[in-house]
Amino acid sequence: MANYALTVNGRQTEVNVDPGTPLLWVLREHLKMTGTKYGCGIGACGACTVHLGGVATRSCLLPVSLVGSRPIATIETMASDPVGRVVQDVWVAADVVQCGYCQSGQIMTAVALLKTVPKPTDAQIEQGMGGNICRCGTYVRIRQAIARAAQQLG
Amino acid sequence: MSGCQCLLIGGCATIVVAAGGRMTAGQASRAEGLAAWQQVYSVLTHPRCINCHTATAYPQQGDDRHPHRFNVVRGETGMGVPAFTCAACHQRVNADSTGVPGAPGWHLAPLSMQWQDMRDQIMSSGAVCRAVTDRSKNDNLDGAGLLKHHEEEPLVLWAFQPGRGLDRSPRSVPPLTHGEFVAATRTWVEAGLPCPAP
Numbered sequence: 001m002a003n004y005a006l007t008v009n010g011r012q013t014e015v016n017v018d019p020g021t022p023l024l025w026v027l028r029e030h031l032k033m034t035g036t037k038y039g040c041g042i043g044a045c046g047a048c049t050v051h052l053g054g055v056a057t058r059s060c061l062l063p064v065s066l067v068g069s070r071p072i073a074t075i076e077t078m079a080s081d082p083v084g085r086v087v088q089d090v091w092v093a094a095d096v097v098q099c100g101y102c103q104s105g106q107i108m109t110a111v112a113l114l115k116t117v118p119k120p121t122d123a124q125i126e127q128g129m130g131g132n133i134c135r136c137g138t139y140v141r142i143r144q145a146i147a148r149a150a151q152q153l154g
Numbered sequence: 155m156s157g158c159q160c161l162l163i164g165g166c167a168t169i170v171v172a173a174g175g176r177m178t179a180g181q182a183s184r185a186e187g188l189a190a191w192q193q194v195y196s197v198l199t200h201p202r203c204i205n206c207h208t209a210t211a212y213p214q215q216g217d218d219r220h221p222h223r224f225n226v227v228r229g230e231t232g233m234g235v236p237a238f239t240c241a242a243c244h245q246r247v248n249a250d251s252t253g254v255p256g257a258p259g260w261h262l263a264p265l266s267m268q269w270q271d272m273r274d275q276i277m278s279s280g281a282v283c284r285a286v287t288d289r290s291k292n293d294n295l296d297g298a299g300l301l302k303h304h305e306e307e308p309l310v311l312w313a314f315q316p317g318r319g320l321d322r323s324p325r326s327v328p329p330l331t332h333g334e335f336v337a338a339t340r341t342w343v344e345a346g347l348p349c350p351a352p
Contacts, residue, residue: 019251020250020251020252021251022251022252042253042320043224043242043243043254044223044224049242055239055241055242056237056238056239056242057241057242057243058242058243060252061243061249061252061253061254062243062245062249062252063249063251063252066245066246066247066249066256109237109238110237112236112237113236113237116236116237117236117237120236124235124236127227127229127235127238128235128236128237128238129237129238130225130227130235130238131224131225131226131238131242
């Protein structure tokens, strides 16, 4: 066990965990932030996506010991993020969600995409979102919502 | 041969390595260089190296060199695409507790350094040699530059310490140690970068 100082959604926190503990479980079990979901545990589905230093990252594969000083952003802070707020609004307006389990990961990846490429092409949306799986098959609405968010963000 | 040692390369040629591991300039013959190249080629075409020297829009994984799972794509820079980069999973070091390999600057080699064809078939020794030595394809590296690349590039170093996979078993490593790989590269460089006939 070891102590790790983390910056999560702008707040400093410290956890005492095994160095190999995936960040996902630090968030969910130790910090009780359950917005980030466990899907596959092997980086295949994207449900656990968070932003690490601004980069969309699979938290299920990231040992907490490798986080370092990079700030972590989770779905819980997207409502107060300028891009995240718009994405969430269009998500609701476009009625994207079906069961919703994958959607926090989808939104985190969508926000990372729009922060990197404000006006993504259809191909960029397709490839950027290619690692996020939705078993309800909401892909078409997700793609439409991202295009709409890009429009609204100007 | 005080201060020197002999290395048997490929079971067929002996080269002289001076104290400190430096080749004496001009020591290696063309035959010795070609033998050393075959040793270098055996490393370059090992899955730890060639899995990221593809001709396709994706990297490969595993000793069976299957296409990288999870819809991973090359992207324009070889580092994936916006919002879905290599760094989504690969960190600066191996993450053995979760089975993800890592090294600084994790990325695919440029398409000019492809050592496979579009059907994922490994190119011949001569073809890889000519690609590696073509300065219009290899980032303008001369022999010294290629040697330095093999000695110091973090992703090259990673291939010899690739960590553990998802099942926690150690990943396989190239047939030479890093030291042997560098020594073989040095011999090949000293011999003037000879390549096998097509």
